[in-house]
Every structure is written in C-alpha cells, then in structure tokens.
Amino acid sequence: MINEKVLKALNEQVGKEIFSSYLYLSMASYFDSIDLLGFGKWMKVQAREELGHAMKIYEFIYERGGRVELPAIEKPQSNWESPLKAFEAAYNHERFITESINKIYSLAKEENDYATQEFLNWFVKEQVEEEAQTELILKKLQKLQDSPTALYMLDKEAGSRE
Numbered sequence: 289m290i291n292e293k294v295l296k297a298l299n300e301q302v303g304k305e306i307f308s309s310y311l312y313l314s315m316a317s318y319f320d321s322i323d324l325l326g327f328g329k330w331m332k333v334q335a336r337e338e339l340g341h342a343m344k345i346y347e348f349i350y351e352r353g354g355r356v357e358l359p360a361i362e363k364p365q366s367n368w369e370s371p372l373k374a375f376e377a378a379y380n381h382e383r384f385i386t387e388s389i390n391k392i393y394s395l396a397k398e399e400n401d402y403a404t405q406e407f408l409n410w411f412v413k414e415q416v417e418e419e420a421q422t423e424l425i426l427k428k429l430q431k432l433q434d435s436p437t438a439l440y441m442l443d444k445e446a447g448s449r450e
C-alpha cells in the first residue's frame with residue numbers, strides 16, 4: 289500500500305502534468321495563430337508527451353494500491369508577446385516541474401518509500417532532457433535578433449519533431 293503523503297503528492301503531480309499538456313497546447317494554438325506552424329507542431333508533440341507523463345503516474349498509483357483523484361486544472365495563458373517569450377515561459381515551466389519531481393523524491397526518501405523513488409528515477413532523467421531541449425530552442429531564439437529568415441528556418445527545424 290502506498291504511503292498517504294506520497295500518494296497525495298503523486299496525485300498533485302498528475303494534475304501538474306495535465307496542466308503542462310494544457311499549457312503546451314495553448315502555446316501550440318498561439319504559434320498556429322501567428323502562422324509559425326513548425327513551433328505549433330513542436331508544442332503539440334510536447335502536449336501529447338505531457339499527457340503520457342500524467343498517465344505514467346496514474347498507472348503507478350494503481351499499481352501501488354492507491355486511488356487517483358484528479359485536481360482542478362487552471363486556465364493556461366493564451367497569448368505571449370513573442371515566440372521568445374513563449375519559450376522562456378516553457379523553459380521556466382519545465383524548471384518548475386523538475387523542482388516538483390525533486391520534492392516528491394525527497395518526500396519518498398523521508399517516508400522510506402523505495403518503490404516511488406525507483407519510479408521517479410525515470411522522471412528525474414526525463415526532466416534533464418525536457419529542460420535541455422527547451423533551453424536549446426530558447427537560446428537559438430535569443431540569437432535571432434529579429435531576423436525573419438532565421439525565425440522561418442528555426443520554425444521549419446522545430447516542425448521536424450515527431
């Protein structure tokens with residue numbers, strides 16, 4: 289049976305992952321609305337991955353004999369000043385998620401919940417990737433210096449994400 293405090297934190301994390309998906313879908317909609325369809329696609333792929341993260345935790349909770357209770361999901365922001373600002377927000381959001389995973393990890397350690405620590409190792413690794421891939425695009429956007437050609441190229445590159 290899963291530890292009650294850890295279960296509560298995991299349930300909250302399911303909500304955070306679903307919110308991540310919601311936020312990235314909102315960013316996809318922002319990019320599609322300004323005809324940056326490559327970034328729009330990138331964000332849609334990301335939104336799907338986030339739902340996958342939520343489901344991974346969902347299944348783990350049931351494997352451990354817990355009960356999933358979904359929290360309320362807040363409305364995501366729907367507009368950004370620029371592609372750069374949207375990616376800045378995406379990068380900051382990933383850092384927030386990393387912190388949240390780390391906190392659950394610490395809690396599982398305190399509660400001697402070895403199974404959850406083992407389970408969270410996948411997320412710890414995944415967050416390294418998620419931060420890195422978002423930061424890479426952010427850095428490229430910072431270097432554009434308002435060049436529409438460079439933005440077009442970067443949009444095209446982002447659109448190749450499967």
Ligand code: OFO
Pocket residue numbers: 304305308338341382385415418
């Ligand atoms: Fe972006 O990794 Fe889940 O939230």
